Amino acid sequence: MKKFIICIFIITILLTGCKSNELISAKKPVTINLWHNYGGLMKDTMDILIDEFNDTVGREEGIIINVTSLSGSATIAEKLKMAVNDEPGAPELPDITTLYPNTAYMLAEKGLLVDIESLFSKEELSLFIPEFVEEGRLPDGKMYVLPTGKSTEVLFLNTTIFNKFMKETNVSYNDLYTFKGILDTAEKYYIWTDNQTPTVDNDGKAFISYDSVFNIAQTIYKQSDEELIVDGSLNLSSDTFKDVWRYYFEPSVKGYVAAYDGYGSDLIKTGSVVASIGSTAGVLFYSDIVTYEDNITEPAEFLILPYPVVDGGKKVAIQRGGGMCIISSDEVKEYAAGIFLKWFTAPEQNVKFVSSTGYIPVREKAIEMTVDNGDVDDKIRILQKTIKEMAEQYTFFYTPVIENFDELQESYNKNMKNYAIQCNDEYFNFLNNMNEADAFNEATKNKYEELIRQR
Amino acid sequence: MISLAVKDRIKYTLRLRLFLFLIVLVITILLGALIILFVSGNITAGLKENEILIKNEYSLILKNTVGLYDNLAAEAVAFSRSISMRIESNLREKNLTVNDLNNNPALLKEIVSDELNQIIFYLQKSKSSGAFLILDATSNSKLPDSEYSKAGIYLKNMEPNIVSSSSPTIYVLRGMADIAYKNSLPLHPQWRMEFNVTDAPYYYLPMDKGNKHTSLSNLYYWSEAFTFPKTNEKIMMCSVPLIDIEGNVFGVCGFDVSYMLFKLINMPDNSMYERIFCLISPVENNILKTDGSLFSGGYSARSLINGNELKISSGKKSLYIYENNENNFIGYHELLKLYPENSSFAENEWALALMIPQDDLSSVIVNTNLKLIYISAFLMMLGVVISYILSKHYILPISRGFDIIKNNPKEKIKTNIFEIDELIEFFSDKTTDIEDSDPNSIILNEFLKNIKTLSPSERSVFNLYAQQYNAKEIAESLCLSINTIKTHTKHIYSKLNITSKEELTLYVEILKESGKYIK
Numbered sequence A: 001m002k003k004f005i006i007c008i009f010i011i012t013i014l015l016t017g018c019k020s021n022e023l024i025s026a027k028k029p030v031t032i033n034l035w036h037n038y039g040g041l042m043k044d045t046m047d048i049l050i051d052e053f054n055d056t057v058g059r060e061e062g063i064i065i066n067v068t069s070l071s072g073s074a075t076i077a078e079k080l081k082m083a084v085n086d087e088p089g090a091p092e093l094p095d096i097t098t099l100y101p102n103t104a105y106m107l108a109e110k111g112l113l114v115d116i117e118s119l120f121s122k123e124e125l126s127l128f129i130p131e132f133v134e135e136g137r138l139p140d141g142k143m144y145v146l147p148t149g150k151s152t153e154v155l156f157l158n159t160t161i162f163n164k165f166m167k168e169t170n171v172s173y174n175d176l177y178t179f180k181g182i183l184d185t186a187e188k189y190y191i192w193t194d195n196q197t198p199t200v201d202n203d204g205k206a207f208i209s210y211d212s213v214f215n216i217a218q219t220i221y222k223q224s225d226e227e228l229i230v231d232g233s234l235n236l237s238s239d240t241f242k243d244v245w246r247y248y249f250e251p252s253v254k255g256y257v258a259a260y261d262g263y264g265s266d267l268i269k270t271g272s273v274v275a276s277i278g279s280t281a282g283v284l285f286y287s288d289i290v291t292y293e294d295n296i297t298e299p300a301e302f303l304i305l306p307y308p309v310v311d312g313g314k315k316v317a318i319q320r321g322g323g324m325c326i327i328s329s330d331e332v333k334e335y336a337a338g339i340f341l342k343w344f345t346a347p348e349q350n351v352k353f354v355s356s357t358g359y360i361p362v363r364e365k366a367i368e369m370t371v372d373n374g375d376v377d378d379k380i381r382i383l384q385k386t387i388k389e390m391a392e393q394y395t396f397f398y399t400p401v402i403e404n405f406d407e408l409q410e411s412y413n414k415n416m417k418n419y420a421i422q423c424n425d426e427y428f429n430f431l432n433n434m435n436e437a438d439a440f441n442e443a444t445k446n447k448y449e450e451l452i453r454q455r
Numbered sequence B: 001m002i003s004l005a006v007k008d009r010i011k012y013t014l015r016l017r018l019f020l021f022l023i024v025l026v027i028t029i030l031l032g033a034l035i036i037l038f039v040s041g042n043i044t045a046g047l048k049e050n051e052i053l054i055k056n057e058y059s060l061i062l063k064n065t066v067g068l069y070d071n072l073a074a075e076a077v078a079f080s081r082s083i084s085m086r087i088e089s090n091l092r093e094k095n096l097t098v099n100d101l102n103n104n105p106a107l108l109k110e111i112v113s114d115e116l117n118q119i120i121f122y123l124q125k126s127k128s129s130g131a132f133l134i135l136d137a138t139s140n141s142k143l144p145d146s147e148y149s150k151a152g153i154y155l156k157n158m159e160p161n162i163v164s165s166s167s168p169t170i171y172v173l174r175g176m177a178d179i180a181y182k183n184s185l186p187l188h189p190q191w192r193m194e195f196n197v198t199d200a201p202y203y204y205l206p207m208d209k210g211n212k213h214t215s216l217s218n219l220y221y222w223s224e225a226f227t228f229p230k231t232n233e234k235i236m237m238c239s240v241p242l243i244d245i246e247g248n249v250f251g252v253c254g255f256d257v258s259y260m261l262f263k264l265i266n267m268p269d270n271s272m273y274e275r276i277f278c279l280i281s282p283v284e285n286n287i288l289k290t291d292g293s294l295f296s297g298g299y300s301a302r303s304l305i306n307g308n309e310l311k312i313s314s315g316k317k318s319l320y321i322y323e324n325n326e327n328n329f330i331g332y333h334e335l336l337k338l339y340p341e342n343s344s345f346a347e348n349e350w351a352l353a354l355m356i357p358q359d360d361l362s363s364v365i366v367n368t369n370l371k372l373i374y375i376s377a378f379l380m381m382l383g384v385v386i387s388y389i390l391s392k393h394y395i396l397p398i399s400r401g402f403d404i405i406k407n408n409p410k411e412k413i414k415t416n417i418f419e420i421d422e423l424i425e426f427f428s429d430k431t432t433d434i435e436d437s438d439p440n441s442i443i444l445n446e447f448l449k450n451i452k453t454l455s456p457s458e459r460s461v462f463n464l465y466a467q468q469y470n471a472k473e474i475a476e477s478l479c480l481s482i483n484t485i486k487t488h489t490k491h492i493y494s495k496l497n498i499t500s501k502e503e504l505t506l507y508v509e510i511l512k513e514s515g516k517y518i519k
Helices: A002-016 A041-055 A057-061 A073-084 A101-109 A130-135 A159-168 A173-177 A179-194 A213-223 A240-254 A264-269 A280-285 A331-344 A347-355 A364-368 A378-393 A405-430 A436-443 A447-454 B004-010 B014-040 B047-093 B105-126 B177-182 B201-209 B259-266 B299-305 B358-407 B418-436 B439-451 B456-466 B471-478 B482-496 B501-513
Strands: A030-036 A063-070 A096-099 A153-158 A208-210 A275-279 A289-291 A297-299 A302-305 A316-318 A323-326 A395-397 B130-135 B152-157 B170-174 B187-192 B234-243 B249-258 B277-284 B294-297 B310-314 B320-323 B328-336 B350-357
Touching: A030 A073, A030 A331, A041 A057, A041 A063, A041 A331, A041 A347, A057 A063, A057 A331, A063 A331, A063 B259, A073 A096, A073 A101, A096 A101, A096 A331, A101 A405, A153 A159, A153 A173, A153 A264, A153 A280, A153 A378, A159 A179, A159 A302, A173 A179, A173 A302, A179 A240, A208 A264, A213 A240, A213 A316, A213 A405, A240 A405, A240 A436, A240 A447, A264 A275, A264 A280, A264 A289, A264 B177, A264 B187, A275 A280, A280 A378, A302 A378, A323 A331, A331 A347, A347 A364, A405 A436, A405 A447, B014 B358, B047 B105, B047 B234, B047 B249, B047 B259, B047 B277, B047 B328, B047 B350, B047 B358, B105 B130, B105 B152, B105 B177, B105 B249, B130 B234, B170 B177, B177 B187, B201 B234, B201 B249, B234 B259, B249 B259, B259 B277, B259 B294, B277 B299, B294 B299, B320 B350, B328 B358, B350 B358, B358 B418, B439 B482, B439 B501, B456 B471, B456 B482, B456 B501, B471 B482, B482 B501
Parallel strands: A030 A063, A030 A096, A208 A275, A316 A395, B170 B187
Antiparallel strands: A096 A323, A153 A275, A153 A302, A289 A297, B130 B152, B130 B249, B152 B170, B234 B249, B277 B294, B277 B350, B310 B320, B320 B328, B328 B350
C-alpha cells in the first residue's frame, strides 16, 4: 500500500510540475506596467533595454515589462498624485515608476511604495554607490527609491556661436567657470549682438538660460556654506540670496540672461541663447543644428563645462535624478518588479543606459567598465569627461526630503521666473524713455522686498 | 513491483483473471469517456480550438481598431473644415490670400499662432498621438530645396492613452519656435522649424485630390506607416486637404497614430500564445506590406517580421498562412474599410491581421495533445493499480478459506463471507466423516479420549513425557519425588492402555503427524 501511495505521489508531481510554489512562471507571465521619464533619444535606449529584458530574463521568468507612460518627471508626479487621489480621468497606478525622493515621500506616506530592501539583499545593495542609495532612503528610514542613473547640472555651450563672439571680444572659456565670469560674458554678449543690428536699439540676445532657478539658488547657498531651506521654509533673508538675485534676477531683467519659463535646450535650438545650465540628463535635447527665424540653419558644436562657482565659494554641485520605485500591488507583481530592477541596474545594463544618456552610473562596477565609445553620441562623450572632472573636484549634495519640498520648489521657480519675465518686459518698455539705470530701477522697484515677503 | 515468483504463482489464477477483466473494464470506460467528450466537443485538441481563440481575440482588436481609425478620420474631416474656414476668414480680414503667406514669416507665425488652441483642442478631442497643420507656404523660399519646405505646426501628444485635460504632455515637433516659447510648449528633441515634404504622400496626395466639388469625407488619406523624418517612431498619418471657398487647396491637416498608441490600443492577449501580434498593414496582390504597417505585440515577435513582406495564402479551417523569407505565421485578417466607397483613395487596401508564428501554434497543439495523453496515461495507470489492489483484496478471503480447509479441515471457522463459510463447513463435515470410518483414527481417537481422563497432575507429567523428558527430569521440573512420578506414570499407563514410555512417545508422534492437537 505504501509503495502504491509513493507511486501515485511521484506521478502526480511529474504531471503537475514541481514549480507550484514559485511566485511567477514562464507559462503564466505577469505584465509589469512601467512609467518613465526617459524621453526623446533616451526612449530608444529604454526601448532596447526593455526589449532585451523581455526577450531574455523576462521570457525565462515570465515577466513582461510594458511601458504605459512616457513623460517628464513633473508630469509623472502630477499623474501619480491624480491616481492616488482617485481624481476623475486619472490613470491607473503603474507597477514601477521613475520618481524623485520628494514625490516618493508623498506615495510612501500613503503606504503605496514597496521597501526596496524587502526585495534587494544587503549584499546586492552594497554593489551600488552608497551615496546614491542613501538618497533613496526616506525619513521613515526605509529605502523606496532605487537609483538607476544620477545626474548633475553642467553648463552647455554652443561653441559655434561662442567662438565667433570670442574672436571679436575679450572673452574666453575660462570666464564661464564662475557666476561672475558668466555675468560679465553675458553682458558683453548682449552688447555684441545688439551691435549686429546698428539700426535697431536694445535688441541684444541673452547669453545663457537657467533651467531651474531653484537649483541655482540651492547650489549658490551650498557653495557659500549655507542652506536655502531651513526648517521647511526658504531662507531668503540671508545675504547669500543677494548673490542669487545678482546672478539671475538682475541680468534677466536686462536681457543678459534669458527670462524664460522653459528649457534652455529649446532656446539654444534657435540661437536665442548660447549657453544653458541644466541637467546632464538633458544632454540629448541639445540639437546639433541651430535654426534661425528665417529657417536658415547652421551646425552647432557643444562644449560642456563644470557647474560655475560663486566668488570665494566651494566647488559644490547638485546631485539629481531620482530612481525607480515599486508601487505596492500584490506579492507576484512586486517580486517581478524586483527582478526587473535587479537586471536593469546590473553593471552591463547600467553601462548601456548611461552611455546613451547623460546619466552617471549607479553601480561601482559600471563606472569601472569601459564604455564602448563607438556608438556614443559626441555630446555624451564630452559630457562624460566633464562629469569625471567634476567627480574629482566637486562635492555633490542632494535635496532634502521634506513634505513641502515640491511646493517650495514650484512656487520659487514660478515666482522668480514670472517676476523676471514681467520686469524684463517693463525694463524694455522703460528704455524707450529712460536710460538703462533708471529703467532698471523703475522696473525692479521693490521687487526684491516683494519677493522675499512672498516666501 | 510484482516479483516474478509472485507472477508465476498468480498465473492462470482466479486473481489474474479478475485483474485482466478489471483492466478491460477500465480501458473501456476511459475510451468511452474520451469518445463522448470528443463527440460532444468538450475536448478539442486540434486547430479548431485555436481557430476559435484567434477569432475571438481578433474580433476584440478589430472593434478597437475600427473605433480608433473611424473616429480619427471623422475628427480629421471636422478639423480640416474648421481650420480651413478660420484661416480663410483670418486672411480675408487682413485683405490677404493664402498666396501672401509665402516668404512672410511674421504672417505665418500669426496665422499658425491663431490656430494653436484649435489644434490643441482637436488633438485632445481626437485622442490621437499628434495633430498637424501644413500650409503650402514657406518662410524663406530663397533657401535651397525650399519648394519641399512647408510651414505649419505639428504637435505631439506624448501620452495619448492617458485621459487628462489638466496637463497634456504636448511637444512641438515642427513649427516656429516662438509659438512654442510664447505658449510654454516644449520643443520636441527632434524639432525642426518646417516640414520637409520631399517624400511625403501624406502631403501631396490629399493636396492633389483636393477640390471644392468633392466632399472632405472622400478626401482624407491614410498614409502607410513610416518614420517621420528626423524622429525615431513609426506613425500613420490621416491627412485632409485645406480648401478655401473657391476650391484652392492651401495645405493639409490631420492626426497621426503613433506606434505606441496603436500598441496600447491593440495589444493582443498573449496568455495563450506568447508571440501573438497584430498588424494594420497595406495589402497589395495578396501581400501584407509590413514596411508600411503598424505592429502591436510581444517584443520577441517584432523581430520575426522586420521589414519582410508577408505573402497570404489560405490555411486550414478559416485561418490564413502568412509567409516571409524566414518565418511562417498562422492567423486571421480581414480587409479594413478605412475609406468610404466614393473616396479618392478607396482603391488603397488595408488589412488588420492577427497572427502567431506557425511553430508556436504547432507547439501549443502538441502541448495540448500531450497534456491529454498524460492525463489518459495517468488515469490508465491509476486504473491498473486499483484493479491490482481490488483483485488482491477480492481473492484474499478465498485464499484464506483454502488455507483453513487445508490446515484445519475439521474446524468450522467463520470468515463472514457466506459462500466461503459454506465451503469450509462442507469440507469440515466431509473430513469428520472420513476420519470416523478409518480404523487407525479410531485407535487415535480412543487414545485422545483417554488423555482427557488424566488428572491435572497426571496430565502435567504426560505433557513432559510427550516432550521427551525422562522421569528424573520430570521430578526436577515439577519439584516432586521420583516415587511420586513413578506412581503418576503407573496411573497414566493404566488409563491410556499402554505399557511403556516408548509406546506413549509413538502415540504422541502419530498424533502430531496427523495434525491432531493434544489439548
